[in-house]
Amino acid sequence: MARGRGRLAPYLMILPSGLWMAVFFLIPMVLMVSLSLQTGNLIEGFRQTFHWQNYTDGLNTYGDKFVRSLWYGLLATVACIALAYPAAYWIAFRGGRHKSTYLFLLLLPYFVSFILRTVSWKLVLTDNGPILGPLRGSGILPKDFHILDTSVAVVSGLAYNFLPFMVLPIYVALERIDHRVVEAAYDLYASRLQAFTRVILPLSLPGVFAGVIMTFVPVSSDYVNAEVLGGPQNTMIGNVIQTEYFNNSAYPMASALSFSLMAILLVGIFAYARTLGTQDVLEAAGR
């Protein structure tokens, strides 16, 4: 009797989340896959015609937007690593007993709404605003110099908005490093640089790996930053999907684009995992 229940227990434990995923993830996904192969319009309705052309049309029309999104995603992710690693390192190794306070301070701005933070950038970066106005007026910057509505603004906004997703996993990885291992490195006559590159960095890589996945994926599919901070040359694939779905009611095209993006990101992540030498992506992400 007891053994029987014991065997059931794992299933019972997975049941709530399994059901949750089935209802709110699996079924919508299946519906969206189906929708991506339909044809029609809002007034006459959409019918399943297994119209694979939705995918080729989408990739042909918006191929450059896919490339741009991945490029922006890459730039923003690299910027995030550059900003997050030193900060996480400092907090983990030099933070002392105020570690959690520093971490909290770092996360504090993110309690403000995402949209509001992005819009406030617009006020700061406007051509005649508090930063660019004086710089342009005094001739330090050329007259037609501007940041708003350029890729610089969009990538910076992306890097800023997703920074916590990079800081936290790196911090956790660094924080878990046993200080005795580092001391051992010094005892074996390692220089500070050697101790970092041969001991600390390799041990923190799983954190960087998780951080990259947690930032690169949402950054590449983001549309708010491009909408608010970007111009017509900075449209990302997320903007296209949003417009197709919400403005044009072109549901099949929007779904096809979404799944194309998903496939590209999945392939990219698996390739990334392979080159990093990790056997199992999920395992690495969970570490």
Add this chain to the structure above:
Amino acid sequence: MSSIDPAFLRGLTRPRLARSSYARRDVLRMMGAAGAGLALSACGVQGQGGKEKVSQSDVQKYWAGKTRNGRLNWANWPGYMQDDRETIKAFEKETGIRVTYKEVIQEMAPWFGKIQAPLAAGQSIGFDLMIMTNGIQLEQCRQLGYLAPLDLSKLRNFQANAGEAFKNPSYDPGNAHTIPYESGVTGIAYNTKYVKEEITSIAQLFDPKYKGKVGMLGDSQELGNFGMFLLGIDPEKSTKADWEKAAEKLREQRDKGIVRKYYSQDYVDAVSKGDVWLTMAWSGDVYSLTSPDVKFVVPKEGGTIWTDNLCIPKTAENPVDALTLMDWLYVPENNVPLTEFINYMPPIPSTQRLIAQKAEKATGSQKRDLTRLSTSPLIFPSESDLARLRHYRRLTQAEEPEYQKIFEPIAKGS
């Protein structure tokens, strides 16, 4: 935290060794579920085409048993009501109907996207009264049967006071679903602090001299119209070939880097701050700008005249209250303060006389403002002005996706 056995934590976070042997079976099971879902959804999404004509019995059927509830939710564009909500307060005082007023509409396409799903499902959108511009989305709402048929016998003030140009419009024959809130003109606004010449023509929006300093409107009908005006094409009589020619020009303008951004509402801010120097703009927005540097012109090639309409979503919870407000706004005296604030063309011609009378009695700056208003060709256009203005092209069901496919991607950079 520290009291938890580390072994327990490890058990929670580490994968079970036997995990891989489940995996294949799980995948198979998932594929089975997916197959079932696919079969379910393969039948597709139902079409929702409603009826084009509204009969008297439809009207009676809709309004039967509907009563006044004493409350009302109104969705509008920003800047379409005094900041202190004077007009709403007057209405509340007179009728006892409490109005919840929200400025939630920024652009027609996203607004339609937002309300489409609940309306299709027959659910309330949370508003009893909304404003829709004549154009693609209003046409879709009509065809999909999303709008309540209006009971014109309850709109006596509208019947008595609306100008002839505002009755029975081509986009809504017989005012079956809508009555105008106000009309406006799409033209060019420019900041005289930066633009040192007079702006008279759409061609100036395409001048490489203003590289990176030009704003255009993102709405595909607004944008398309300006492309056509530039080429001397009358949008109302345009063909698909004309659209393609206009789109090519607009794309060229974008790719040369002349366009800084395609705007919805936020161009007002951009042009007064100087982020853009000249931009496509809506007349009333510029008229009510406090910045004296920004000027508005109807280009010599032509401008677009459009109408924002009051309409009731079919699923409204308080339609009688909404209808009451619609008719109340057509009492000329009630409309005057609104026109004074929003600075668009009121659908009631007699407001011009009322505002002129008010100007005679007023003094100082108020007199100046009221006189400017009552004599403004943008608010009360002359016949010759009206002749230069064009409507949006009315698109049939077959044309609409073609039109959208041509103009829509431009603002999105494709």
